Amino acid sequence: MSHGHKGVAPAHQFESVEQQQRVARFGMWMFLISETMIFGALFTGYAVYWTLYPEAFQEAAQFLDVTYGTVMTVVLLVSSTTVALAITALEGDRRRLAAGLFGVTIALGLVFFVLKIIEYAEKIGDGLLPTRGFEYPGAESADQAQVFFSWYFVITGTHAVHLIVGLAAIGFVIWPILRGTYHAKYFSPVEGTGLYWHLVDVIWIFVFPLLYLMGRAGGMG
Amino acid sequence: MSGPREGFVSAFVVLALLLVLTVLTVVAAYAPIGVFHVPVALALAGLKSILVVLYYMHMRHGRxxxxxxxxxxxxxxxxxxxxxxxxxxxxxxxx
Amino acid sequence: MDDTRETDPAEGDAGPNYLRAGYSIRSWLLTTDHKRIAILYLVSLTVMFLVGGAAAVLLRLELISSEASLVSGDGYNKLFTLHGVIMIFFFLVPSIPAVFGNFLIPMMVGARDMAFPRINLASWYLYMTGAILGIAIIVGGGVDTGWTFYTPYSSTYANTHVILAVAGVFIAGFSSIFTGLNIVATVYAMRAPGLGWGRLPLFVWSLLATSLIILLATPVLAITLALVAVERATGIGIFDPGLGGDPVLFQHLFWFYSHPAVYIMILPSLGVVSEIVACFARKRIYGYPFMAGASIAIAILGFFVWGHHMFVSGQSVYAGIVFSFLSFLVAVPSAVKVFNWIATLHRGQISFETPMLYAFGFIGLFVVGGLTGLFTATIAVNVHIHDTYFVVAHFHYIMVGGALMGYLGALHFWWPKIMGRLYPERLARWSAIFVFLGFNLTFFPQFLLGYQGMPRRYHVYPQEFELLNVFSSGGAIFLGLGYLLPAIYLTWSLKYGRAAGPNPWGATGLEWTTASPPPSENFARTPRVTEPVYNYTGERQS
Structure with missing residues (x-):
């Protein structure tokens, strides 16, 4: 199976493979924008409560761990890079390299996920799970701080769900890449998977400063 | 598709830029810039996203x-x- | 309708028609043919319509008398919730896009199938999963939150199957996202040679506008309902003021979808009516670019007005003023549509076949619904009529008088194409008239009731409102009859209807150039478009 590409005939509804790939990319962008609106709604809710409870939120945000946030950011950025490299490799028909780079991406994604679990466990251990038994050590209103932690868990949790979906999707394309189902002339599903992973990264690029880094210098104004 | 749209090198250059911007984001969070924390954080995050979209998501050559x-x-x-x-x-x- | 103009097209040789492409259950359940998926949707939507309709019948029966004669207060709450959830999320939102969009969009653009046939099939399965959850709720005892799922009642206090219900709506939401995505991708990339943007039928434009809303608004509803479920399941504070939350935020996020959702329901009907009016007036549609633009404008403006549902919710007065003003703006593109239809009719060769009757009915009801929308968008008036039957009547004029008339119009206009059979025209005209009269008799009294102050969502009411309620319930009988008749004669026509031929109406548009029912690949060879859109040349040659 060294160079035995499967035929590059387009699916029956298309005129050419080029058209098929163009449409797939266009469709994927529409889906990504839909996904963005999901997070848009979450960020909106978060912003609304920042506006309503600025003091409490500013204090509560201090309880998040900047180190975890930074490390997770770096891990995810590198994982996006390996996806970009994998696509470049695939475009040059270096399929083994591409599959390997996707393997690295999965490893990095798992690292992120494990860090997330450890972070959650710490927060829950500190009594910061915003449900019955919420124990808030801060000075501001515990009710309002509880809302902060609700959004923290909801936003990072929704992100984590997307991360898992992205990991699964990457897992599903690795073998077909090795087998030659996807190759330099046709790799729309791989590209779609890559785009999805980048979106997960872009969302986190916003989650990091908006959750972990708020109110660090004291005085939000 | 004829050949890669982005080279291997550019991916690493972009990663370097992303990491620099991440450091800047953290530094800005601790800097005494008062009301500008949110705008600066959003601007830096926006810049990082643009890099990812243009290079990693290939929108530099996008339709x-x-x-x-x-x-x-x-x-x-x-x-x-x-x-x-x-x-x-x-x-x-x-x- | 003897068709002499159309010579039997060569497409007749393009293999068997799609209905004969396979008879096994498997050939239907695993099909990726957009036409077969449309039929799957047609059947399942009809079932859901019957369920939602049955709930409406019970509601109207209860309201015949001012006392609790049929159901308890709880039972009534569950009935109107059921009616709303089923009709909106499982019938009206998917209705025209999933049935006629699926069937017609690839044919109208001259393609062999949708861009993503497997996603198309997945969309139907998601819909069915949601719908089965919806049915499961009925069996399991119902939901009583109203279709709006307002917090904190839904997230904290209700003792009914809220989580199951929002799960059903969540899943159905992704089904419509998949349909919308397919429609946009198909129109964007798969148009036949010569079919520029200025030659697209207005039905295609209206579904593009609809898909825009579906793609951008549905995710917001999905995550919002998911948050309700999370708050309910875990007790973390998101919307419940008892836990520090802001219930008005829920309403914002909910109406960010649910107001544009009204345009998801009405825009496709606007497109259908444009097709029908042009065909039965034998004229090119007047002001085509404005008609296409108005669809897009309605979709975009529709995103700026959701706050008019929240004038009495504790929303800021200033936001209310802005939302009120922006709401008036939607009237502009809507009026452009109505005036252009009238201009199209002017000096046309008008004939009154069944689809045209539905189109006329639509225009009348849409105007009434639209104009009463201006009342409700005015803050001062809104405060008086908020949550009264005036609002109920208003949105039924849009969503039933508008969206459903459009759906029935489309069903009668394209039925000969879909099934290859003609239905009994005379009976169909009578049923269209039944629907129109029954509808007005049902819902016009509700304007009066609401203006006099009868609140919605109560099973008992002061006796002075009884007379008008009896009128309303009486009208519902005619309306129900008008809905049942098509179900009967259309089914009858499947076996006994006369063969329709490729183009029984003498209509323009690519879908009419191929056989009825169309072959699996739609066209023997990719069509080439050389004529402008709606190239009607006066009298019908038949």
Whole structure:
């Protein structure tokens, strides 16, 4: 199976493979924008409560761990890079390299996920799970701080769900890449998977400063 | 498709830029810039996203139709956030 | 309708028609043919319509008398919730896009199938999963939150199957996202040679506008309902003021979808009516670019007005003023549509076949619904009529008088194409008239009731409202009859209807150039478009 590409005939509804790939990319962008609106709604809710409870939120945000946030950011950025490299490799028909780079991406994604679990466990251990038994050590209103932690868990949790979906999707394309189902002339599903992973990264690029880094210098104004 | 759209090197250059911007983001969070924390954080995050979208997501060579999709989405995102916040901010104003 | 103009097209040789492409259950359940998926949707939507309709019948029966004669207060709450959830999320939102959009969009653009046939099939399965959850709720005892799922009642206090219900709506939401995505991708990339943007039928434009809303608004509803479920399941504070939350935020996020959702329901009907009016007036549609633009304008403006549902919710007065003003703006593109239809009719060769009757009915009801929308968008008036039957009547004029008339119009206009059979025209005209009269008799009294102050969502009411309620319930009988008749004669026509031929109406548009029912690949060879859109040349040659 060294160079035995499967035929590059387009699916029956298309005129050419080029058209098929163009449409797939266009469709994927529409889906990504839909996904963005999901997070848009979450960020909106978060912003609304920042506006309503600025003091409490500013204090509560201090309880998040900047180190975890930074490390997770770096891990995810590198994982996006390996996806970009994998696509470049695939475009040059270096399929083994591409599959390997996707393997690295999965490893990095798992690292992120494990860090997330450890972070959650710490927060829950500190009594910061915003449900019955919420124990808030801060000075501001515990009710309002509880809302902060609700959004923290909801936003990072929704992100984590997307991360898992992205990991699964990457897992599903690795073998077909090795087998030659996807190759330099046709790799729309791989590209779609890559785009999805980048979106997960872009969302986190916003989650990091908006959750972990708020109110660090004291005085939000 | 004829050949890669982006080289291996550019991916690493972009990663370096992303990491630099991440460091800047953290530094800015601790800097005494008062009301500018949120705008600066959003600007830096926006810059990072643009890098990812242009290079990693290949929109540097993207079709205008894909840009229309992105643009429409961002517009509606602004409507969602903007109009809801405009209610919350003005709720306390007495007439 | 003897068709002499159309010579039997060569497409007749393009293999068997799609209905004969396979008879096994498997050939239907695993099909990726957009036409077969449309039929799957047609059947399942009809079932859901019957369920939602049955709930409406019970509601109207209860309201015949001012006392609790049929159901308890709880039972009534569950009935109107059921009616709303089923009709909106499982019938009206998917209706025209999933049935006629699926069937017609690839044919109208001259393609062999949708861009993503497997996603198309997945969309139907998601819909069915949601719908089965919806049915499961009925069996399991119902939901009583109203279709709006307002917090904190839904997230904290209700003792009914809220989580199951929002799960059903969540899943159905992704089904419509998949349909919308397919429609946009198909129109964007798969148009036949010569079919520029200025030659697209207005039905295609209206579904593009609809898909825009579906793609951008549905995710917001999905995550919002998910948050309700999370708050309910875990007790973390998101919307419940008892836990520090802001219930008005829920309403914002909910109406960010649910107001544009009204345009998801009405825009496709606007497109259908444009097709029908042009065909039965034998004229090119007047002001085509404005008609196409108005669809897009309605979709976009529709995103700026959701706050008019929240004038009495504790939303800021200033936001209310802005939302009220913006709501008036939607009237502009809507009026452009109505005036252009009238201009199209002017000096046309008008004939009154069944689809045209539905189109006329639509225009009348849409105008009434639209104009009363201006009342409700005015803050001062809104405060008076908020949550009264005036609002109920208003949105039924749009969503039933508008969206459903459009759906029935489309069903009668394209039925000969879909099934290859003609239905009994005379009976169909009578049923269209039944629907129109029954509808007005049902819902016009509700304007009066609401203006006099009868609140919605109560099973008992002061006796002075009884007379008008009896009228309303009486009208519902005619309306129900008008809905049942098509179900009967259309089914009858499947076996006994006369063969329709490729183009029984003498209509323009690519879908009419191929056989009825169309072959699996739609066209023998990719069509080439050389004529402008709606190239009607006066009298019908038949």
């Amino acid at each position: 205008s139709s894909d840009w229309v999709v992105i643009g429409t989405g961002l517009l509606l995102l602004a409507v969602l956030i903007g109009m809801i916040l405009s209610d919350v901010v003005t709720r306390g104003w007495s007439g």
